[in-house]
Amino acid sequence: MYDFGYTKPSSLADAVAALAGDDEAKALAGGQTLIPVLKQRLNKPTKVVDLSKLGLSGITVTGDSVTIGAMTNHATVAASADVKRAIPALAALAGGIGDIQVRNRGTIGGSLANNDPSACYPSAVLALGATITTNKRSISADDYFQGMFTTALDAGEVITSVSFPVPAKAAYIKFKNPASRYAMVGVFVANGPKGVRVAVTGAGQGGVFRHTAAEAALSKSWSPASLDGVSIPADGMNSDIHASAPYRAHLVGVVTKRAVTAAG
Amino acid sequence: MNAPFEGIGASVRRKEDLRFISGRGNYTDDINRPNQTYAVFRRSDRPHANIVSIDTSAAKSAPGVVAVYTAEDLAAIGGLPCGWQIHSKDGSPMAEPKHPVLAEGKVRHVGDPIAVVIAETKQQARDAAELIEIDLKDLPATATVTDALKSGAAQIHDNAPGNVCYDWHIGDKEATEAAFAKAAKIVKLDLENNRLVPNAMEPRVAIGDYDRHTSDYTLFTTSQNPHVIRLLMGAFVLGLPEHKLRVVAPDVGGGFGSKIYHYAEEATVTWAAGKLGRPVKWTADRTESFMSDAHGRDHVSTAEMALDAQGNFLALRVNTLANMGAYLSTFAPAVPTYLYATLLAGTYRTPVIYAEVKAVFTNTVPVDAYRGAGRPEATFLLERLVDTICHDTGFDPVAIRLQNFIPKDAFPYQTPVALQYDSGDYFTTMEVAMKNADYAGFPARKAAAAAKGKLRGIGISTYLEACGIAPSAVVGSLGARAGLYEVANIRVHPTGSVSVFTGTHSHGQGHETTLAQLVTSQLGVPFSQVEIVHGDTNRIPFGMGTYGSRSLAVGGTAMVKAMDKIIAKGKKIAAHLLEASVDDIEFADGSFKVAGTDRAKSLSEIALTAYVPHNYPITEIEPGLDETAFYDPANFTFPGGCHVCEVEIDPETGVTSIVNFTAVDDVGRVINPMIVEGQVQGGVAQGIGQALLEHAVYDSNAQLLSGSFMDYTMPRADNLTNISVATENTLCTHNPLGVKGCGEVGAIGSPPAVMNAVISALKDYGVRHMNMPASPEKIWGIINAGRKAAE
CATH class of the missing domain: 3.90.1170.50 (Aldehyde oxidase/xanthine dehydrogenase, a/b hammerhead)
Incomplete structure (x- = not known):
């Protein structure tokens, strides 16, 4: 990596101040993307602002929502009895990210701020209609994701927590890239207070997106069979050495159906 | 209490593992x-x-x-x-x-x-x-052999016109063509052997x-x-x-060759x-x-078999283009020739064979030997060709193999492509493999899988490989610029412990254990009293190293020869001490004994005498007990065997799961069964990797697309299954241990077994052949096309 400054503020205000006015400063959450990128010299920040001492971890579950602090790591979400009870699909998703090392370092806030097109969490946030809270506002999931590695966050804006409405039914199924084990096609289906929503990660050129045709079919009847005949065009799908756009489009159909089956 | 048996045949735990698994290894970066x-x-x-x-x-x-x-x-x-x-x-x-x-x-x-x-x-x-x-x-750049050979392709080296390194052949062209002319049936198959990155x-x-x-x-x-x-x-x-x-x-x-x-x-x-x-x-x-790091494989081939009406193989014709990469790596030219084309008889008594091999420069990383080196390519070609013959003609894959195997009593068997196999029994390895794999029960398992919506397939491959490389005179005549003997120095210390200085090198194989077992068996020295030293030109007299499953067959034999010298000298010392004739001294279990008496001297007593020669035949022999042997093998060794793979394919996604894998190998005498099992399992894991997952992909501009683990798919535990390993051994006839080698067999036998299973699972979709890796997308494409064709 290149040399960079490093600061570990102990208040959100200090963190925001450290990031303010410096486009080349980088916030460090769990570092599961940023650190490898730095090691490969693909990024040269002026300074790294470590968010680990801001008190942003923790999980609060009420009757109708699950709120997860931005710095809560995936292993904590996966192991949380409260999350498992309220939104088991979310706990299962967290437990399937990366490997045990990644899950013990990687955070929900980091994943969402980065918005990797193959990350798992964006699909849950979008399908459940979660709300992302930052140091200055609340952003609805539908407004938040704006294309791969692009979000509604302003420069220097820090996610503090994410709040998920508890759905009646939900499931996440991931078809992994055989090499990287990231989502090649990941589908989160939810039937909850925000309606029937289906979010697809890994497949689209623009990052996570809603599968509206599947949503329409499932709104009529929540069953795998209702997805028969529902397809998604290959245009706009990613294509790489592991999967062409038509194959990804096909997998979106298969995985969506399996997710509905899993959701029951 | 008797000491545990730690000689030849014991599954002694690897003594090197304590330092490896506790972070105490001494690697170069340390x-x-x-x-x-x-x-x-x-x-x-x-x-x-x-x-x-x-x-x-x-x-x-x-x-x-x-x-x-x-x-x-x-x-x-x-x-x-x-x-x-x-x-x-x-x-x-x-x-x-x-x-x-x-x-x-x-x-x-x-x-x-x-x-x-x-x-x-x-x-x-x-x-x-x-x-x-x-x-x-x-x-302009080219990554593939076919592109590099096109007229007008960019010249990579001024002194390699047309990007050709060599245009070589082996076998009898006229006899092969004559056999093809009278064949009842000719089956032709185009196939590629995918390029791999070794990734030690x-x-x-x-x-x-x-x-x-x-x-x-x-x-x-x-x-x-x-x-x-x-x-x-x-x-x-x-x-x-x-x-x-x-x-x-x-x-x-x-290392795996790299x-x-x-x-x-x-x-x-x-x-x-x-x-x-x-x-x-x-x-x-x-x-x-x-x-x-030098890459592996990367062949483009055409194979044709001429058959009579009964399914007997009459002649084999092969044309292969081998990618050398941008420069010639150390062993590279030998891989597609003497480690590949000479193996094209395989386990079969095909009477005539003709192979042409063109080696080609491309704008890619140099390609050289990678676990198996040439032999996996030959085996993949042959075993896919045999199953394709069955596809085209309706012959049964088991029956046609049995019908064409080299008979048990035909050894030593001279192939039409230079090699002479000393021993083997392909009937037994196949019979046991089919039994261990419950081949007969497959139709029931296929039906059960079908009931769950899965496509189940079974595939067999049989293989023959040449390892224990190699006789220096032979390889010299074939173009090697070095000899391929091995060296061992056995030093019996004054109190009877032993240091072995071997020219082989262990980089995961467990030589510190296996080679010590040889000393325990031959000299009767306790396993704990034997040290194996390797990997330092200042400590070891000389050596050609470890590759081509040669360490035991060549390096182990050098140790045996050096220990023979230790015993011969020890007998002279014992004869002196025991006041007997040298001819009357017998050596067994670490003891020199006057035949027919209970008068004996232990090896440690002899060693001490040799180093403190107060009472010693000093006019006849020198002090000390330290002997060196250089051993040049008389022939290659020829492990063989049969692998059976069973897969299940999810027709919706095209994902293949290995559900059973059975290996039955003939590796000659086994020194440490646990290590052999591990070597075979590791090799099979790499072979499954080649068949289903691994592929070094270059784009048309010769940029490496699979240049990291994000895109190059290594096999992981969840891609594998429990691998059943057994051996049915015939002994090598030309080395004293009867050993053949086990390092490469897993990677040689397994890829065609996996591919034959995948293709068997897809039988109803009209597939005749597919190249490796059998990725989910490729399989889905076949299923999708097959479905569309059926609709």
């Missing part, structure tokens, strides 16, 4: 020398380009930089030598373009080293390497060191054969005599250490490994 500097290479990011200019001035003045070198600075040293010379059909020697240590005038593949920066820290070297300004003028767990590392007072050089390197590196680098690159160059290969974390070869980085750090008078260390990062 070594640091006083006043050490760090080297970072600046490599080409272009596949083929002329070097217009290189400006190192900014790099040279960067903080901490000790030196920056380019090819100009290395003008006085030689290129990296090739260890094998093949002659083309017309008798002309292969094109052997120079492989410069640093690129001269031109870069020829992504990863080709252009310059090296040596600095006080690795970070400083990296920073400075980025400051080197290199002006490259792109040339430990990346390559090299440290050059120089003592200005003695003018001695030392190279610490991740090598499978330190003496070979000393020879190649000392004699051909740097011009250093052996006594001034020490090469140490300490613990090495896997650490046989002499690499540019080794020569650079050694040369630079002398130039600077300071140690120079280079450690590859994984990205660098992908673009600089």
Whole structure:
């Protein structure tokens, strides 16, 4: 990596101040993307602002929502009895990210701020209609994701927590890239207070997106069979050495159906 | 209490594992020398380009930089030598373009080293390497053999017209054509053997060191054969005599062939250490490994079998294009010729065979031997061809193999492609494999899978491989520039413990255990009293290293020969002490005994006498008990066997799961069954990797797309299943241990078994053949097309 400054503020205000006015400063959450990128010299920040001492971890579950602090790591979400009870699909998703090392370092806030097109969490946030809270506002999931590695966050804006409405039914199924084990096609289906929503990660050129045709079919009847005949065009799908756009489009159909089956 | 049996045949736990699993190994990167500097290479990011200019001035003045070198600075040293010379059909020697240590005038593949920066820290070297300004003028590039052979393709080397390295053949062309002319049926198959990246767990590392007072050089390197590196680098690159160059290969974390070869980085750090008078260390990062470690496989072939009406193989005709990459790596020319085409008889009594092999330069990383080296390619071709014959003709895959196997009583068996097999029994390995795999129960399992919506398939492969390389006179006549004997020095210490200095090298195989078991069996010395020393040219007399499953068959036999000398000398000492005739002394279980009496001397008593020769036949023999043997094998060894694979395919996604894998191998005498099982399982895992997952993909501009683990799919635990391993051994007839070798069999036998299973599972979708890897997308494509065709 290149040399960079490093600061570990102990208040959100200090963190925001450290990031303010410096486009080349980088916030460090769990570092599961940023650190490898730095090691490969693909990024040269002026300074790294470590968010680990801001008190942003923790999980609060009420009757109708699950709120997860931005710095809560995936292993904590996966192991949380409260999350498992309220939104088991979310706990299962967290437990399937990366490997045990990644899950013990990687955070929900980091994943969402980065918005990797193959990350798992964006699909849950979008399908459940979660709300992302930052140091200055609340952003609805539908407004938040704006294309791969692009979000509604302003420069220097820090996610503090994410709040998920508890759905009646939900499931996440991931078809992994055989090499990287990231989502090649990941589908989160939810039937909850925000309606029937289906979010697809890994497949689209623009990052996570809603599968509206599947949503329409499932709104009529929540069953795998209702997805028969529902397809998604290959245009706009990613294509790489592991999967062409038509194959990804096909997998979106298969995985969506399996997710509905899993959701029951 | 009796000591546990720790000789030949015991599953002794690996003594090296304690240090490996507790983080106490001593790998090259663990070594640091006083006043050490760090080297970072600046490599080409272009596949083929002329070097217009290189400006190192900014790099040279960067903080901490000790030196920056380019090819100009290395003008006085030689290129990296090739260890094998093949002659083309017309008798002309292969094109052997120079492989410069640093690129001269031109870069020829992504990863080709252009310059090296040596600095006080690795970070400083990296920073400075980025400051080197290199002006490259792109040339058209080719990654595949078919593209490189097209007329008008870019010329990669001036002295390799048409990018051809050699155009070689073996076998009887006329007899083969005559057999084809009268065949009842000819089955033809086009197939590719996918290119692989070896990916040893430990990346390559090299440290050059120089003592200005003695003018001695030392190279610490991740090598499978330190003496070979000393020879190649000392004699051909740097011009250093052996006594001034020490090469140490300490613990090495896997090689699979990729650490046989002499690499540019080794020569650079050694040369630079002398130039600077300071140690120079280079450690590859994984990205660098992908673009600089020799790759494996990459063949494009056409195979044709002529058959009579009863399904007897009459003749085999093969045409293969082999990718050499941008330069010739150390062993590269031998792989598609003498390690491949000579294996094309396989387990079958095909009476005539003719094979043509064209080796081709491309703008890719050099290709060389990778676990199995040529033999997996031959086996894949043959075993896919046999199943394709069944597909086309309706013959049964089991019956046609049994019908064409070399009969049990035909050994020694002379093949039509040079090799003479000494022993084998392909009937028994297949019979046992089918039994262990419950082949007969497959239809029921297929039906049960179908009920769950899964496509189940079963595939068989039988294989024959030649290893234990190799008789020096034979390989010399085939173009090898070195001999392939092995060396062992057995030192019985005064109190009876033993050090073995072996020219083989262990980089995961467990030699410190297996070779010690040989000593325990032959000399009766307790296992705990035996030390195996390897990997240091200053400690070991000489050696050719470890590859081609040769360590036991050749290195182990050298040990046996040296121990024979120890016993012969011990008998003379014992005869003196026991006042008996030498002819009356018998040696067994560590004891020299006068035949028919209870008068005996232990080996340790003999050893002590040899080193404290107060009462000693000093006029007849020298003191000491320390013997060396060089052993040159009489022939290759010929392991063989049968692998059975069962897969389930999810027709919705195209994902293949290996549900059963059964290997029954003939590896000759087994020294340590646990280690053999591990070697076979590891080889099978790599073979499954080749069949289903691994592929080094270049785009049409010769950029490596699968250049990291994000895109290159290594097999992981969840891609595998429990691998059932058994052996049904026939003994090698020409070495005293009867051993054949087990290091490569898993990687040789398994890929066609997996592919035959996949194709069997897809039988209803009209597939005749598919190339590896059988990725989910490829399979889904077949299923999708098959469905559409059916609709």
